Amino acid sequence: MDSPKTAPTVAITVLFPNERAVYLDELASAIRRNTGKTLSRSALIRAMTKALRPLYREWLECSSEDEIERKITARLSPVMAGPPLPQRGR
Numbered sequence: 128m129d130s131p132k133t134a135p136t137v138a139i140t141v142l143f144p145n146e147r148a149v150y151l152d153e154l155a156s157a158i159r160r161n162t163g164k165t166l167s168r169s170a171l172i173r174a175m176t177k178a179l180r181p182l183y184r185e186w187l188e189c190s191s192e193d194e195i196e197r198k199i200t201a202r203l204s205p206v207m208a209g210p211p212l213p214q215r216g217r
Contacts, residue, residue, distance in 0.1 A: 141172070 143151075151168045158166050182202060189195045 148168070151171055154171060155166050155168065158164065179199065182199065185198050185202075186195045189198065
């Protein structure tokens, strides 16, 4: 698949509650602290949507954002129940 630098792109506007925007900023800051690399909110959202894309068929019968969230959470539950990821630079 093409990288964002070579793939055709389109600008979109995504409205997030403040706490989700803050979460993306905190995540980007933690990545920068741990790796020294800077990732934008857009890069984080692109990575998340790309990773979730194979699951889209499970959402075709969903009629709300909450329903899609429940399906994604159910799929990720085994991962989230595992041990916490190690943190570097702390």
